[in-house]
Every structure is written in structure tokens, then in C-alpha cells.
Amino acid sequence: QVQLKESGPGLVQPSQTLSLTCTVSGFSLTSNSVHWVRQPPGKGLEWMGGIWGDGSTDYNSALKSRLSISRDTSKSQVFLKMNSLQTDDTAIYFCTIAAIFWGQGVMVTVSS
Amino acid sequence: DVVLTQTPSILSATIGQSVSISCRSSQSLLDSDGNTYLYWFLQRPGQSPQRLIYLVSNLGSGVPNRFSGSGSGTDFTLKISGVEAEDLGVYYCMQATHAPLTFGSGTKLEIK
Numbered sequence A: 001q002v003q004l005k006e007s008g009p010g011l012v013q014p015s016q017t018l019s020l021t022c023t024v025s026g027f028s029l030t031s032n033s034v035h036w037v038r039q040p041p042g043k044g045l046e047w048m049g050g051i052w053g054d055g056s057t058d059y060n061s062a063l064k065s066r067l068s069i070s071r072d073t074s075k076s077q078v079f080l081k082m083n084s085l086q087t088d089d090t091a092i093y094f095c096t097i098a099a100i101f102w103g104q105g106v107m108v109t110v111s112s
Numbered sequence B: 001d002v003v004l005t006q007t008p009s010i011l012s013a014t015i016g017q018s019v020s021i022s023c024r025s026s027q028s029l030l031d032s033d034g035n036t037y038l039y040w041f042l043q044r045p046g047q048s049p050q051r052l053i054y055l056v057s058n059l060g061s062g063v064p065n066r067f068s069g070s071g072s073g074t075d076f077t078l079k080i081s082g083v084e085a086e087d088l089g090v091y092y093c094m095q096a097t098h099a100p101l102t103f104g105s106g107t108k109l110e111i112k
Helices: none
Strands: A003-007 A018-025 A034-039 A046-051 A057-059 A067-072 A077-082 A091-097 A106-110 B004-007 B010-013 B019-025 B038-043 B050-054 B067-072 B075-080 B089-095 B107-111
Touching: A003 A091, A018 A034, A018 A091, A018 A106, A034 A077, A046 A067, A046 A077, A057 A067, A077 A091, B004 B089, B010 B019, B019 B038, B019 B089, B038 B067, B050 B067, B075 B089
Parallel strands: B010 B107
Antiparallel strands: A003 A018, A018 A077, A034 A046, A034 A091, A046 A057, A067 A077, A091 A106, B004 B019, B019 B075, B038 B050, B038 B089, B067 B075, B089 B107
16 A cells, blocks of 8 residues: 655744655655645645656756755655745645655645 | 646536536647656545546546546546536646646636
8 A cells, every 4th residue: 555644844934944754655766756746725736846766856947946855765755855945835745656646745834 | 837727717516417627738748759648636625636537538546437538739628427526626637748747727626
């Protein structure tokens, strides 16, 4: 059974760095891609970036300068780091395996 | 970036009614490998997105066959043949042919 779970701080101060972890079970990270998608309150879905089975990464061009995605295959974890957070980064952050399986999401609020 | 335009933005239907949602792309989604990477998702209130359709017309695992997808090139359609109460939520199309992956703005299905 494939499961994904996002974890990280619920509150981040403006200008600080967001660090999120996606822990995967029942699926090999080297077999497919894992992506991060976010959703501001009441708004639509935005693809942030992904890491492919071979470890290569792709990023949304609008976020590329602030965003880094990496993984630890031994722990079945994928990491998201995004710096210089602003209030409009407030959103639910989802990780998804190839857009097939999705985590429940983690709400991140950017506020002082 | 590829822009996906979904219409309508809001759809009101009675139980048993058949409805369609359109997704138009700003450029062809036919990939050089012959595949068209167009997907449909349903996000029920308070839940993560669920994949309904992949590669334009293939039904996702466990998805009822009242859902169907069609189209090619730049024009795609999701049809629900006989809406049920559990179908309420927001429907999104997504393309993965061109980087970055992009989502449509969503269609909210309301049950009358």
C-alpha cells in the first residue's frame, strides 16, 4: 500500500526558509517521480517541482531561484527547501508520486 | 508556460445529469514520443486531489466508469455520465508534456 506523508512547520516567519519532508512507504523513489504541489487557501493547484527516479530535478521557473528538492532514498524521503518566504507562500503543500498517489498535505502559514 | 483554460468555472448539476468540462491548451500537448500527457483530477472538499484520467482517456484505478476523457492536440473534455452526489468538488486538468507542469484553474461542480 502506497502512502505519503508530508511533515514540517505549520508557521514560518517572513523571509525565513521553509523545510518540508515527504516520507513515502510502499513505493521506491528510484522507480518514479515525486513532485511538490501547493494550494493557497481557496485557490487552485500549482506545481512547484519534482525529482525523477534518476535523481534529476525540475522546477517551476517562477520558484526556481528559491526552491530546492532533494531526496534520501535510504530513508524513502523527499525534501523541499524554499527560502525568502512571503505571505503569499501561505498554502497547503502536497507531495505526490507521479500525480497518482498524494499525501494529505501540510498547511504552512507565513506570518510574523 | 502552457496555459490550460478550463470552462466552465462553475457547473451546477442534478443527480443523474450528464455534464462535460472543457480544457483547452495554449499549445499542443502531443509529445514527441507519441503520448499526450493530459490528466484530470477531482479534489473533494478538504481532501487531496484524486487522479481520474491519465493520458487523455485512460481511467485511473478504482475510478467509476461514468467518468470518461477525450480529446487531442489542444482540446480536451472530461465527461461525467450520470452525476452522483460524491462527484461534487473541483475538477482540474493538468499537462505534463511541457515543462513546467501546469494545471487548469479548476471547475467547481455543485449538486443542485
